[in-house]
Amino acid sequence: MGDDRRLDVLRAIVEDYVATSEPVGSRALVERHSLGVSPATIRNDMAALEDAGFIAQPHTSAGRVPTDKGYRVFVDQLSTVKPLSGAERRAIAVFLENAVDLDDVVDRAVRLIAQLTQQVAVVQYPSLRRSALRHIELVPVGPRQVLVVLITDTGRVEQRTVEAAAEVDPSVVAVLRARLNVGAAGRRLTELRTALADVEQGFEPADRPFVRSVVELIEQTLAQESEERVVLAGTANLARTGVDFARSLGPVLEALEEQVVLLRLLTEMAEDQAPVAVRIGRETGHDGLVETSFVTTGYGDESGSSVARIGAIGPLRMDYPGTMSAVRAVARYLTRILAG
Template structure:
């Protein structure tokens, strides 16, 4: 039996099952697909695919449905991610480019992915660890309180308030602001330590305490993992579009989605995949609540590489080519927007 033909049969089964939500029989394959072989040959191929674990029969006298293993082969054999149409690309661009700040960009992106895929959308905020600092602002907010504002190249803004030992000298604060921005502009966290350590040498001993306190609060803010977060949209899509695909209940799926630590773990693991668009199918998510779902993600960032990820979660019976195309397209526009911000 031809391996190429067997893959054609598997691909046809996946496409038909995604489209109809019904188990696929040999007669349907003959009628809908130009496979170039007899129904008997297709039945033999389906038997071989079932024996190998790529498809399964949900109940007697039914057709066949893909297994996680079958979906994996289907996704891995996609030669390219199909491009979106020109109108779809224009719609994405115009929708995202009207955003006014980072929060608005993230909010628009997650709603857009949910709309395009009719699944749950996930957008991870740009990581402070992987972002570069664009500017630091120091604002006295009282005799002994200094507001430290960090603005990254992705538009993320973090604010911390520092209580000082002595009353603030506005001239000293202005001088420190200038020196800080000379040291940090365009640098990432990994590049900051040495630059900030030399900063205290530029100030008189009487001012070292203030400088050291500001440097410490900057380093602590950039190092905080607790600030990493994701935004979700479209959870109602699971009940409307994919509810019948979940054997038990939507409860475990929704509970898993509410656990930020679960999503952050998956996003972190998938960031290590070599594929441009990463896909975890069923048990590959390694979470009991997500065994009947698939997770499609890709990175977005700047000229230095990916700094966060966007994705879509839906039933394993999803339109993989369409979902991968939508996620990739939104990620590319996000990268373009952030690079130009």
């Protein structure tokens, strides 16, 4: 849509409808916005927008509401997102930086987005499939027992215990720790089997069963923990929005319970070129979410690569600039914490 004036009219309709939840008429646009044209011109613009499918009239004699297509134009034309206040930024930093481990970070992040946006918050857990090993620690905890600690570049920690058939020499544990870190540190799951394949060859035959058991445990742990999952918070916010979902909340809640649906959407949205991706209504590709919009962005390390996504799901009538700003801000702090 190339007409700047009609784009201004559409923007005003979206903003008013988000703010009031009431269909917007030409008189309201004249009173609330300085559009610089007569009411008759605005009515003509609204008629053109309706003919093009950007707005619709829900009832006879009612004002107009944005359609999915109208929201899409509005979002695509956003040049800036609503900035967070200094107090909000400080609150985000303090809240997230007080986390004690990755689980706590994820839990705090999802609750924070739900609070900031008053919508359903979604945080994709950093998967070991996309993570790299930062360090492997081996800690003797008994004559035949060794604790294996795996630390990823996203701060995730996995611990398992190996029990050897015979007493383990601490010097063997020290050598194995060094060789594992040389071979595995910085490598992703798909590269590890090759990297660890020859580790046991440098040990005496009597020590190789123990070495082999440690390597197998590492591989099994990474395979078991590579399944992706998402964490939700703020589901009750959907009932507080004041939005009348035409088909009730049931289909929306059912869709949110299906992790495979959310993971598919997050994966697809990771391909978007925009820093903050938005799926509106039918763009979600799921019948249960046709009355919602999904705003996400990636988080990961400060080099710009993303290990997972974070976002918010709310009604079509959402505050897009504010939601996009909150999601992006939390993602930035999350990236900073994980990179540190």
